[in-house]
């Protein structure tokens with residue numbers, strides 16, 4: 001598969017080059033040249049296929065010929081070493097739990113898949129890369145863990161000092177080996193700006209191959225298609241019209257769901273559930289796309305004022321507003337409503353959600369008010385203990401730490417403080 005840049009002024013690129021570069025030379029996002037729907041026979045036998053088989057069929061066309069089939073099978077097997085259960089909330093609503101991976105965030109799957117692709121590409125030791133990530137919390141942990149010990153890849157994570165939760169900080173700073181955590185005196189936007197400057201800094205990029213590990217990278221983005229197939233496998237016998245409510249920030253996850261639909265997965269409708277960062281909710285009402293500075297909320301992994309994958313969604317629907325609107329609804333909810341939803345889920349369904357999942361649940365409820373003939377699945381994107389303060393405060397119960405989390409809490413934090421771009425640059429150059 002070749003990929004073109006959505007800015008349309010860079011040459012097309014192989015999967016391998018698209019993964020190593022992250023972003024095209026014209027700063028556009030990569031998008032696959034074609035999408036071939038899976039055959040009817042695949043859907044007829046989905047009940048007997050394993051998660052690995054399903055994932056293999058989904059992603060094969062997008063990585064071929066750069067990754068041979070036998071290697072791809074191994075990468076998938078290593079990536080999907082945990083479960084993706086559906087839990088019924090009530091007769092109209094279920095949740096797909098995506099937090100059973102090593103860092104208990106849904107980003108584990110994409111991070112692990114991408115890491116293993118890069119490892120394969122570096123087999124001849126000619127493609128050593130440095131992955132540079134800015135994180136407001138969850139991405140950093142999943143990337144750090146997914147890339148730990150992967151040969152030929154160094155990971156440098158920037159996080160805002162004092163602005164991530166204790167659990168998240170431990171997940172970022174206790175791993176050693178090829179992972180370095182840089183603790184930035186500033187806020188998330190400062191970390192993000194430093195990363196962007198590094199990518200544009202030719203003195204750096206002429207000396208080292210830098211890449212990103214957020215959902216702009218096709219190897220992080222596309223494996224998220226798997227989730228929608230896994231939910232379908234578990235639900236299609238009992239429910240006809242399946243609708244997904246996706247708690248969205250950069251819109252990578254929901255956009256992967258739309259790719260799954262392009263592969264022929266019978267998804268009836270998508271709901272982009274947002275916190276008060278509501279650019280897309282507004283767009284669907286006004287047809288005006290107006291990025292804004294992000295607003296801080298209790299579902300902070302979705303505090304995004306200009307979702308980077310929105311342009312990919314526009315590409316899928318060929319910029320046809322009506323076609324998009326037929327397939328996508330979007331609602332925005334306040335922190336107050338999110339807290340109420342956490343409480344309601346706990347009291348009425350004995351389910352402990354995290355704030356992001358709770359926003360997804362609210363999206364389901366809003367949609368079902370005017371669309372009775374559907375079963376709505378919200379994606380539960382993080383384990384509630386990742387947002388312990390909020391969740392315990394609302395449900396008034398203590399939650400036990402799961403073993404993956406408890407294991408990192410006793411480890412020693414290691415980070416390097418930086419406060420300016422020059423310090424980041426000096427650090428990177430010192431590592432060559």
Ligand SMILES: *Cc1c(COP(=O)(O)O)cnc(C)c1O
Nearest residue numbers: 138248249250251252253301381
């Ligand atoms: C990243 C993240 C999201 C948002 O996903 P996007 O693909 O950026 O829309 C939602 N919930 C959690 C917990 C996350 O970490």
